[in-house]
Amino acid sequence: MDRRKIDVVLSTFLIIVSLIILTNNNLVEGGAESDLGSMFLPRVVAGLIILFSATIAIQSLMKLSKGTKIEDLELISTDGFSGIFIYIGIFIVYWLAVPYVGFLVATPFIMIAVAILLGGRNWVPIIAMSVITPVLIDYGSKEFLRVYLPTWAF
Numbered sequence: 564m565d566r567r568k569i570d571v572v573l574s575t576f577l578i579i580v581s582l583i584i585l586t587n588n589n590l591v592e593g594g595a596e597s598d599l600g601s602m603f604l605p606r607v608v609a610g611l612i613i614l615f616s617a618t619i620a621i622q623s624l625m626k627l628s629k630g631t632k633i634e635d636l637e638l639i640s641t642d643g644f645s646g647i648f649i650y651i652g653i654f655i656v657y658w659l660a661v662p663y664v665g666f667l668v669a670t671p672f673i674m675i676a677v678a679i680l681l682g683g684r685n686w687v688p689i690i691a692m693s694v695i696t697p698v699l700i701d702y703g704s705k706e707f708l709r710v711y712l713p714t715w716a717f
Contacts, residue, residue, distance in 0.1 A: 567623040574620035581609035604708055666712035670697035
């Protein structure tokens with residue numbers, strides 16, 4: 564299966580959904596109101612999804628239009644489902660662990676596990692992103708959204 568075609572289709576879908584989130588004010592009823600508004604976080608996330616999806620789609624479209632040869636990394640093997648089951652298992656473990664060990668403890672380990680599953684081998688960026696990202700998310704949710712993520716329960 565050609566990953567470039569899948570990238571274009573999924574990116575287009577994500578951009579359309581994100582544009583609906585950005586332009587529709589009727590998506591929120593109630594919700595957690597903050598100084599920034601209850602649609603602030605969904606709109607920021609939608610904007611980031613548009614940015615990243617467009618980047619992926621443009622790269623794939625350029626390769627498709629040039630007719631470049633498909634590399635091994637651009638082929639998706641459909642022989643087995645073990646990776647999918649491992650991925651689902653990782654997120655079930657995360658879902659069960661977060662209430663007990665907290666967001667800041669569980670998330671870096673899960674991010675590292677997913678990176679290993681996806682074939683990441685450069686440990687310094689993997690560990691750095693697995694620690695920095697949850698800390699930034701936790702800080703942003705507390706300071707800007709006033710949403711407190713789960714903490715250590717022991």
